[in-house]
Amino acid sequence: MNPFTYSRPTDVPAAVQDVATHAEAKFIAGGTNLLDLMKENVMKPHHLVDISRLALNKIEENGKGGLRLGALVTNAATAYHPEVEKRYPLLSKAILAGASPQLRNMATDGGNLLQRTRCYYFYDVATPCNKREPGSGCSAIKGYNRIHAILGASEQCIATHPSDMCIALAALNATVLVTSKRGDRSIPFAEFHRLPGDTPQLDNTLEPDEIITAIDLPEKGFAENHTYLKIRDRASYAFALVSVAAALELEGNTIREARIALGGVAHKPWRNEAAEASLAGKPATKENFQQVAGMIISGAKGYEHNQFKIELAKRAIVRALSQAAKLI
Amino acid sequence: MSNTVQEKTTLAAQPLAEPLPVHLRINGEDHRLQLRPWVSLLDALREYIGYTGTKKGCDHGQCGACTVLVDGVRINACMTLAVMRDGQEITTIEGLANGDKLHPLQAAFVEHDAFQCGYCTPGQICSAVGLIKEGRAKTRDDIRELMSGNICRCGAYTNIVDAIESVTGGTI
Structure with missing residues (x-):
């Protein structure tokens, strides 16, 4: 790990000031990913701004019928929060x-x-990686690419976003609230993460001096008909090869609204709203789910070691929707 | 950095060479240390204070050997900076027994032969203490899932689940 300096501001304005005043500064909160990357010398911040004690640690009603998750609420506290579990x-x-x-x-x-x-x-600093070192090349495209993207990748990068939580947030149409010295901004979840294109070093649309303060969940939670299906190499504690967040609004057996977000397949949580809209008004049947899965996967491109993900994703979509509709 | 920022921060950025004051309460005892910011809680415990019961396995949050309780919550000591835990209460494997009387989970691990080499055991036991406190494990499958952050390369998993289940009685 490279040497760095450390500060622990006591409020959000001081934190954004702190990150703006120090060169190569990063916020640290849970540290579970940043410290790991620092130990591997993938990330080498010169200064860490410890935000872990800022008052962004509450889950509250957002005044719009939904919940507001403070940016510093832990993943465990969120998952086990009675209102999150219920809604x-x-x-x-x-x-x-x-x-x-x-x-x-x-x-x-x-x-x-x-x-x-x-x-x-990306983790191995001995190899070229456009995300870690722009312009150095992508080792994955012709390398061992079993875990890599099949949708939305570029000639520069075929990395995937690793989060499970974000796949659900994408399906729920969450909003990310951010602030900086320039003021507040809210970012629709679909616009928060980005595809790699020619600038794979940028994972998202957050500016370096901005801090996430909260995540807003809309009222509609699809508590009745939903599934999170995660397919991975072992039963627990592994990243997704493919995951599907499926949410349905049903009237009888007729689909009013469908949301389908995929993880493990792209540089961001993958949605295809046109395909989702094609389910509206149709009965919840395996045939219709197979059709929508085909639409979502139609542009998929596999590489030497991840071709299997194309069929896997298709089948996972059908299974997740079938579970959400309680067909199986 | 401006003076305004200095005033607004409780702990302003220090020059590289300057260690920072860190106060940790470990197993009920106060420890006041001077640590550089990159010292992990795990290294602080093992290298600076001498609590070597907490083990370093992968040092990347993947194996769970370094599991300790911070303010009663189980975390990976390798994935947090000691300076970030300033003022907090840390419980390690050394803090679980009551004098010569083993903690019920320690006794259960002995009783059920829940280890071979023993390297992962302090982390397994601290993790199980956290698991019981969280109160989410109702079945053996729950115990397996909620202990998945603790790897045992000897493969003592069946006996580990037995040991934990014997303490919870299956009704946590």
């Missing part, structure tokens, strides 16, 4: 599908959004 069980289940109890006790909701990819080459 957003999809979110609870997605969080509990990720990491370990110890990590969930440390990791924060804001930090979860900022997790970096688990691409082996």
Whole structure:
């Protein structure tokens, strides 16, 4: 780990001031990803601004019928919060599908959004990686790419976003609230993370001097009909090869609204709203779910070692929707 | 850095060479240390204070050997900076027994032969203490899932689950 200086501001204005005044400064909260990357010399901040004690640690009503998750609420406290369990069980289940109890006790909701990819080459500083060192090349495209993207990748980067929580937040149409010295801003979840394109070093649209203060959940939580399906190499404590957050609003057997977000397949939680809209008004049947799965996966491109993900994702979508509709 | 920022922070940025004051309460005893900011809680415990019961396995939050309780909550001591835990209450494996009387989980691990080499055991036991306090494990499968952050390369998992279940009685 490189040497760095440390500060622990006591309020949000001081924290954004602190991160703006120090060169190469980063916020640290749970630290579960940042410290890991620092130990591997993948990230080398010169200064850490410890925000872990700021008063952003509450879950409250947001005045719009939904809940506001403070950025510093831990993943565990969020997943086990009675109102989250009752109104957003999809979110609870997605969080509990990720990491370990110890990590969930440390990791924060804001930090979860900022997790970096688990691409082996991003972690290995001896290999080229456009995300870690722009312009150096992508080792994964012609390397061992079993865990990599099948949707939305670029010639520069085929990394995936590793979060489970974010897949549920994408399906729920959450909003990310951020602030900086320039003022407050709210970012729709779909616009928070980005595709790699020619600038894979940028995981998201947050500016370096901005801090996440909260995540807003809309009123609609799909508590009746939802599934978080995670497919991984072992039964617990592994990143997703493919995951699906499926949420349905049903009237009888007729679909009013469908949300389908995929994890483990792209640089961001993957949604295809046109495909989702095609389910509206149709009966909840396996055939219709197979059709929508085909639409979502139609543009998928596999690499040498991850071709299997294309069929896997298709089947996972059908199974997740079938579970959400209680067909199986 | 401006003076205004200095005033607003409780602990302003220090020059690289300057260690920071860190106060940890470990197993009921106060420890006042001077640590550089990059010292993990795990290294502070083992290298600076001498509590070597907490083990370093992977040092990346993947194996759970370093599990301790901070303010009663189980975390990976390798994935947190000691300076970030200033003022907090840390419980390690050394703090669980009451004098010569083993903690019920320690006794259960002995009773059920829940280890071979024993390297992961302090982390397993501290993790199980946290698990019981969280009150979420109702079945053996729950125990397995909620102990998944603790790896045992000897493969003593069945006996570990037995040991934990014997303490919870299956009704936590």
